Amino acid sequence: MRGIQNRQAAMFSYVSQEDRIPQDHPLRRIRKIVDELLKGLSARFGKLYASEGRPSIPPEQLLRAMLLQALYTIRSERQLMEQLDYNILFRWFVGLSMDDRVWVPTVFTKNRDRLLDGKIATAFLNEVIGLARQHKLLSDEHFTVDGTPITAILIHNN
DSSP: OOOOOOOOOOSOOOSOHHHHSOTTOHHHHHHHHHHHHHHHHHHHHHHHSOSSSSOOOOHHHHHHHHHHHHHTTOOOHHHHHHHHHHOHHHHHHHTOOTTSOOOOHHHHHHHHHHHHHTTHHHHHHHHHHHHHHHTTOOOSSOOOOOHHHHHHHHHHHO
16 A cells, blocks of 8 residues: 655654664764763863853863764864754754754854864864774774776776
8 A cells, every 4th residue: 555645744753862863873882982071071161161141052062063073074064054953863962952953153163163272172082082992983994085086097098
């Protein structure tokens, strides 16, 4: 029997983000590592932010988003914000609910620069790489090659 295509959008979802992410997805292991590292950086975060004023992007979410950008080779903050807007896996990893608004790319960049200037982002990413290596989550076997020059050489030699 042919199924019926229902275009009526559901108002609520009874399946949580947590339930939508496969138990064996590699980001689950990475997220556990990241959560531990972020707990250790909490005191350093407190020193970077004023106690008054407009709330900024939580540094924990900012660093998780930066990590996704590096892991998935997302070329720009604008593309990262687009991915965060519709990618449930990325929202889950960063800690955004389905109803949370995604940040404006320029606001994200400004907040990112604060963490880079405070050397927290660099320390965080170095720790993530070290722990990922320790947990055997990295491989030196993978490499990427741009196929355009190879194609040009092959065509030229024929």
